Amino acid sequence: MAAPLELSCWGGGWGLPSVHSESLVVMAYAKFSGAPLKVNVIDNTWRGSRGDVPILTTEDNIVSQPAKILNFLRKQKYNADYELSAKQGADTLAYIALIEEKLLPAVLHTFWVESDNYLTVTKPWFASRIPFPLSLILPGRMSKGALNRILLTRGEPPLYHLREVEAQIYRDAKECLNLLSNRLGKSQFFFGDTPSTLDAYVFGFLAPLYKVRFPKVQLQEHLKQLSNLCRFCDDILNSYFRLSLGGISPAGQEMVDANLQKLTQLVNKESNLIEKMDDNLRQSPQLPPRKLPTLKLTPAEEESNSLQRLSP
Amino acid sequence: MSLVAEAFVSQIAAAEPWPENATLYQQLKGEQILLSDNAASLAVQAFLQMCNLPIKVVCRANAEYMSPSGKVPFIHVGNQVVSELGPIVQFVKAKGHSLSDGLDEVQKAEMKAYMELVNNMLLTAELYLQWCDEATVGEITHARYGSPYPWPLNHILAYQKQWEVKRKMKAIGWGNKTLDQVLEDVDQCCQALSQRLGTQPYFFNKQPTELDALVFGHLYTILTTQLTNDELSEKVKNYSNLLAFCRRIEQHYFEDRGKVGV
Numbered sequence A: 001m002a003a004p005l006e007l008s009c010w011g012g013g014w015g016l017p018s019v020h021s022e023s024l025v026v027m028a029y030a031k032f033s034g035a036p037l038k039v040n041v042i043d044n045t046w047r048g049s050r051g052d053v054p055i056l057t058t059e060d061n062i063v064s065q066p067a068k069i070l071n072f073l074r075k076q077k078y079n080a081d082y083e084l085s086a087k088q089g090a091d092t093l094a095y096i097a098l099i100e101e102k103l104l105p106a107v108l109h110t111f112w113v114e115s116d117n118y119l120t121v122t123k124p125w126f127a128s129r130i131p132f133p134l135s136l137i138l139p140g141r142m143s144k145g146a147l148n149r150i151l152l153t154r155g156e157p158p159l160y161h162l163r164e165v166e167a168q169i170y171r172d173a174k175e176c177l178n179l180l181s182n183r184l185g186k187s188q189f190f191f192g193d194t195p196s197t198l199d200a201y202v203f204g205f206l207a208p209l210y211k212v213r214f215p216k217v218q219l220q221e222h223l224k225q226l227s228n229l230c231r232f233c234d235d236i237l238n239s240y241f242r243l244s245l246g247g248i249s250p251a252g253q254e255m256v257d258a259n260l261q262k263l264t265q266l267v268n269k270e271s272n273l274i275e276k277m278d279d280n281l282r283q284s285p286q287l288p289p290r291k292l293p294t295l296k297l298t299p300a301e302e303e304s305n306s307l308q309r310l311s312p
Numbered sequence B: 001m002s003l004v005a006e007a008f009v010s011q012i013a014a015a016e017p018w019p020e021n022a023t024l025y026q027q028l029k030g031e032q033i034l035l036s037d038n039a040a041s042l043a044v045q046a047f048l049q050m051c052n053l054p055i056k057v058v059c060r061a062n063a064e065y066m067s068p069s070g071k072v073p074f075i076h077v078g079n080q081v082v083s084e085l086g087p088i089v090q091f092v093k094a095k096g097h098s099l100s101d102g103l104d105e106v107q108k109a110e111m112k113a114y115m116e117l118v119n120n121m122l123l124t125a126e127l128y129l130q131w132c133d134e135a136t137v138g139e140i141t142h143a144r145y146g147s148p149y150p151w152p153l154n155h156i157l158a159y160q161k162q163w164e165v166k167r168k169m170k171a172i173g174w175g176n177k178t179l180d181q182v183l184e185d186v187d188q189c190c191q192a193l194s195q196r197l198g199t200q201p202y203f204f205n206k207q208p209t210e211l212d213a214l215v216f217g218h219l220y221t222i223l224t225t226q227l228t229n230d231e232l233s234e235k236v237k238n239y240s241n242l243l244a245f246c247r248r249i250e251q252h253y254f255e256d257r258g259k260v261g262v
Helices: A021-033 A066-075 A086-113 A115-127 A134-154 A162-184 A197-211 A218-225 A227-240 A242-248 A250-283 A291-296 A299-310 B003-015 B035-050 B085-094 B105-131 B134-145 B153-171 B179-197 B210-224 B231-237 B240-255
Strands: A005-009 A037-041 A055-057 A062-064 B023-026 B056-059 B074-077 B080-083
Touching: A005 A021, A021 A037, A021 A066, A021 A197, A021 A227, A055 A066, A062 A066, A066 A197, A086 A115, A086 A134, A086 A162, A086 A197, A086 A218, A086 B105, A086 B179, A115 A134, A134 A162, A134 B153, A162 A218, A162 A227, A162 B105, A197 A218, A197 A227, A218 A227, A227 A242, B023 B035, B035 B085, B035 B105, B035 B210, B035 B240, B074 B085, B080 B085, B085 B210, B105 B134, B105 B153, B105 B179, B105 B210, B134 B153, B179 B231, B179 B240, B210 B231, B210 B240, B231 B240
Parallel strands: A005 A037, B023 B056
Antiparallel strands: A005 A055, A055 A062, B023 B074, B074 B080
16 A cells, blocks of 8 residues: 555654554554554644544544554554464453553553652653643643543542552552563563564553653562563564664654763763872872871771870 | 452451352342343352352342442452452452462463453443443433432432443543444454354363353343343354353353352
């Protein structure tokens, strides 16, 4: 199909092509199935909509929501599940339901509801990519939407209190991560050697949790202990997203350059310091060695020494 | 419940054996109970039958309000009250009865995933059909839900519940779905279940597990409940191995023991 497919989605950071789970799912699926996707990153100009992201635009269609976009791509013959058996297809649906029910509430909570994380990481990141004055409103609305979803699906009416629900959703999320890790085992992808829809979904939900730097990292710590899931994310990032990383996140590249510069400066300063010390030592060789033991004395001992001298 | 409270409860649960007078509470069978609640209740009954634990079913109009989590069914065992299939399975496990002990880790993960699939798709579709489809709401749901109460309470309660369910549908993204899309989702879910079941008697070959109980509860209720149109049950009837599965469990666990299924 030669029709140009354009995807508008949230941009990337921390080594990821996108920080938004659903956008990442679609991007990963497009890479796995070989669909030629032109990615339009939402930035803080007024161009493009930012409502129901990710959105796929072709010549005559506009498709939103990851499930529908994936269906559309499959109809266009970009199918990553071609080699799966019927039972594996059924398993895919079941595991996606598991992720949405058990893992998604905790991921939403970590990103949007936990106040430390939201105020220091999520809100500034999204606000910088939304034009003023929407940047004042939209992140707050997304946060409320996330909280709403968590309370309505997990809260117990009529109380709808967050504290009771928090412990439960994190426990469910950790169990879900353990189950995914058990299912993945030692294989490279979930169904053999080629990635499929399930791999796209798992990658989309796990990668932001894995890579984004948060102050409150309860779930992230748990994920990092499951080494096969971390290896899974890293593998996909390296094999499918490495080439486009240079193009998509120039900010990341600049950050690396800046860090390198700082490091070089520090090293230079240190070497200068060492040279100066060296010179000093060479220029004054007549320092009496007797002075050195007194330098080792603690103040208390010095005091007692002086006292002893005073007493007759 | 907090984690500490839950650990405490399981310890108490483990201490006593299953009593003879355990009861299961649900809404009134003839006039009040709705499709989704009936499915949940049947799933729990099937699970307890599979574990060989005796249970008496008691119908009360205010069962929803008696339940600790607001959802039916709930069981009253000894001096503890546990609601919903998930916690009931754990409670029964603490007492030493479990159907899924023989499964390995990967199979347990699969079982949990399929249970979530049923909850995510089938249960949500049932709720959508009952509360968001105007025809069903008008003819069946409103009348049934408020039937034990006098006017105007019956209308108020029904509208309140409808508003709550619609909010939830909107939050999870089902608010804009049409009935056809929902039925398509049900079809997809049934197809997945049918492919997983294949030609085996139960989902994990020889022994039934809580997944079998849950699937039976939902499918049997869908097949035997009279709604405004038959589209939902038609979707299930397309899959013959699912029909055989329901028939098998009904025969084995409900008719043989002299109890009526629904």
